[in-house]
Amino acid sequence: MNMSFVQPRIELKKYIQSIWVFESPIGMPLSDPSLAAPNGCPKLIINCENAIISTVEGHPQKSKEQGVYLVGNRDGPVHLSTPRGKTGFIGIEFFPHGAYPILGIP
Numbered sequence: 001m002n003m004s005f006v007q008p009r010i011e012l013k014k015y016i017q018s019i020w021v022f023e024s025p026i027g028m029p030l031s032d033p034s035l036a037a038p039n040g041c042p043k044l045i046i047n048c049e050n051a052i053i054s055t056v057e058g059h060p061q062k063s064k065e066q067g068v069y070l071v072g073n074r075d076g077p078v079h080l081s082t083p084r085g086k087t088g089f090i091g092i093e094f095f096p097h098g099a100y101p102i103l104g105i106p
Contacts, residue, residue: 044092
């Protein structure tokens with residue numbers, strides 16, 4: 001499993017808090033459940049390989065590979081997992097005010 005961080009270009013730093021890339025030949029480890037805590041920052045997820053399963057209050061939702069997903073503000077944690085297999089996705093975490101100037105989505 002490899003998680004790397006990329007610095008946004010200087011022009012984007014006032015909108016984007018972080019950019020991260022997740023890659024794994026086997027998916028997310030089952031022994032280390034991932035949790036996305038609500039922090040007031042919208043996220044754009046670019047799902048390159050494999051599906052991502054997000055579970056909120058016991059309700060799973062499967063995001064298909066090769067899709068783009070916008071995750072808005074949440075008031076509770078999200079548990080993340082993937083099926084076994086090669087997995088890769090990119091996350092762009094905006095500042096709370098940063099998504100609207102770039103995406104036009106309030």
